Amino acid sequence: MKPGADMKIAGKTLCVFVLLTITKVMRTVGNKRVPTMVGDSPVLTCTTKSNVTMVTWKISPKVGGPCTLGYRADQNKTDRTNCSDSMNWKYRPDQDPALEIRQVGIAHEGKYTCEVAEREGNFHEMYYLTVLVPPRLTLYCDDRGNPVCEAAAGKPAARVSWLLGSNFTPKEEGHDNGTVTVLSTLTAYSTNVTNTTCIVSHPAGNHSKSIACHPSKNHSFTQLVFIIPCFLGIIISVTVMYYFKLHSDRLCHKTKPPETAPAHSPQDDTLEVEPYTTYVQKENVIYNSVSDLTVGHDFPQQLSPAT
Template sequence: MKIQERIHFTFQLFLFVCVAKAKADVLTADVGDDAVLHCVHTIENFIMATWAMDFLNRSSCFLSTIGNGTLGNCSHQMHLDIDKNKMSLRIDNIMVRNEGNYTCQVVNRSGTFLYTVVLQVLAEPFVLIKIDENGHPECQAIGGKPAANISWIPESTLKVKTRSNTELNGTTTVMSSYNTSNITEATCTVYHPTFTSPIERHLSRHALGAGANNLILIPVLIIIFVLLLGIVLFWQRSNLRTCFSTKKGSPATYENPVVIVEEVEPYASFTVKVNTVYSSTNDLAQYKGTQRAGPKNDH
């Protein structure tokens, strides 16, 4: 790494001394595409040839070729291609972070030649329209690079509120709300460099009416839910009271008279019969005793 840094530093110092020519062009590419940047200068009899990258996120890297060797600190996403004394830079799967200035630097015995390409990365936004939490139509252009432009039909500058958020990947999401409840139809139009023609999204009368009705129905549904919950709780408490009162009163107050009658009557009848037999036997014994005692008294 120290040798690479020394060579790069020496090359940068040499540029300030003998810069002979400089050009700049603009190249646009979509996210996910591959791009090839061609250096306009030949590298015949070159001493050093380098692609130096200065990205918009303030980072940088370089790829250099010296003789038969290649030096650099860029990611594997970037490659040097040399063909017929031409040096090109190939970028695979372009991302937003690749946006920036790409400078081809060729040093030979005649001097130093510069050629700069400004790479602009485009990201196509995803467009949708919906009803926001206030019941108003809202149009969104999600993940665009650069930020999209949104307009409304019918046109209104006072009732339209537009805001944007910058995403972590460098794209921008634009949200535009049409703040009125007096319309029943709305159309938003989104403009972006990646579109061949503007994209329109439409909300019908039914959708807008449904959004307004939902705002009314939500508190009504909450009230109905609370009432039903109160009825259920009251019913459960009433059942619990009945259950507890039944358990406490049953041992002392409830008897089955039928069972008592069925258990007592056979015993009562058996008692009467036993007593009757006992009385008859006693009478018979007394009678026999009287018969025996009578003759003895006569003698």
């Protein structure tokens, strides 16, 4: 074989040996999903042997920063960093490094990793903690007489269904803490049915309740109380509008008094005839004056003024 080929085979062998060594030294034991009920105190185990040198729990919750719990066998000493009092060793870490979470809540949800250093190598064991919150089941009749089923503040969201009923549409409302409220109203509800049953399915447990609803008389009365004033208001509005419209038309089309011709007074006739009368009077005055002069003086006939 050529020297180059020998070098390639030796290189591959070395890589395989290194990988096997790393696999032996660093082992990750599973990635387990651990569901737990809110308020419980779960315990997360960590596999070890007798010759443990160091154990460390690394916690990365969804809410808040990471924290660590550590133990060193050579110093027989434990330490904690940023971990709340609800997280602690279940037993003595030199004997059993299990982690206990007291009164678990939604804030504890997250990733938990146990790292163990032994003479044979290092081991990792990982958990993902999920917190279940059972919903509060409430069943009642609305003002229309329809059954309403409410699965409040569950995590994850509950599944709501009806026994002997199919015409319903669930509505979901999310909350800041991660819980969800599911509201379902059975609209096509027969009054002949004595009871109707709501079924709530959830990982924390299934529940059911039954109720009998009837059409509410108060609802019909409320409708009448609302409709009658509206109807009267419409009638009054139409009457007022008609009244103002009728009177506005009368004001706009009111007949004006006929224009009468100016009265013809005798004084106007006098004013029209007066210039002629004045002229005649003036002529008569002149004539009379001449006559008086003729009578008073004896003029020759040829000098007598003409008449």
